[in-house]
Amino acid sequence: MSETELQTCTQCNQPLPKPEFHRSDRGGRFRKCRSCRAATRKAWRETYRDKQSVYRRRFKLSRYGLTESEYDFMLAAQGGVCAMCGETCVSGRQLAVDHDHATGVVRGLLCVKCNRQLGIFEVLRPAAEEYLSDYGAGNPHISHGEALRKQRDAPRPRRSAATSKLTEGDVAQMRARYAAGGVTQRGLAAEYGVSQNAVGLILRRATWDHVA
Structure with a gap:
């Protein structure tokens, strides 16, 4: 029998192509079309x-x-x-x-x-216990923050982010020229490409104070 032949659904009474009907275990097709069967199952689920x-x-x-x-x-x-x-x-x-x-x-x-967390823990437990046994007291290959404390306590030069493109030579030259006179802070700011406020901080040694 050709798949293009029609079959009438016993529920909606519509003649439909054979592929619109699910195949049954007996080799034929169900008498209700796919849509009607789906609607019937949905109604049953909602009822029960x-x-x-x-x-x-x-x-x-x-x-x-x-x-x-x-x-x-x-x-x-x-x-x-x-x-x-x-x-x-x-x-x-x-x-x-x-x-x-x-x-x-x-x-x-x-x-x-x-x-969920307990399941993950049980899977990782042997490896976790071994890891804590080896490193629970701290990693033996590091100084446990000693290097970081030294770096934190060491004096650091104060620089401004606005003048980060300047070099120490630029700063020394800027101070020398201003001390000699004949140039304004605005002029220096325009020449070195920074703000006038940044120049003032440099001249007052509020920033770049490590430069002699």
Whole structure:
């Protein structure tokens, strides 16, 4: 039979091409078209939403060998909060069942954040413990900030960002010329390409004071 032949949907009564009908396990095609089947499934989900939620919860708990009453008992024993951080789940979701991935033993109920972080910790735990054993007291190959303290305590020349393009020779020459007279701060600023205020700071040794 050609795929271009038509088939009438038993729900919408529309004659449609055969590809508009899903294939069945028996080798034929379903009697309802794709759109009608999708609408039927959607209507069923909306009608039995609560029942589906119950079924999903039971199925998830069964993976850990738990019943709903056991889960509720654990939750009440924890005061309704995460066993690690003592908070409710920020996402609004149910607390997750935490279990030992090696043995399958259920340990407690955790929020999504703690459950995820604990899983990462367990994977990294051997390497983390070895690292802290070797470097917990500090890295033996560095001076633990001694070089930084010396650098911080050492006198540093005061320079202005506005005059960073000047050299020490420029600064010395600028001061000598101004002391000799015949040139203004405005003139020096224009000549060296800096502001008049920057020139004044240099001349008063508020900046570049390390230059003799």
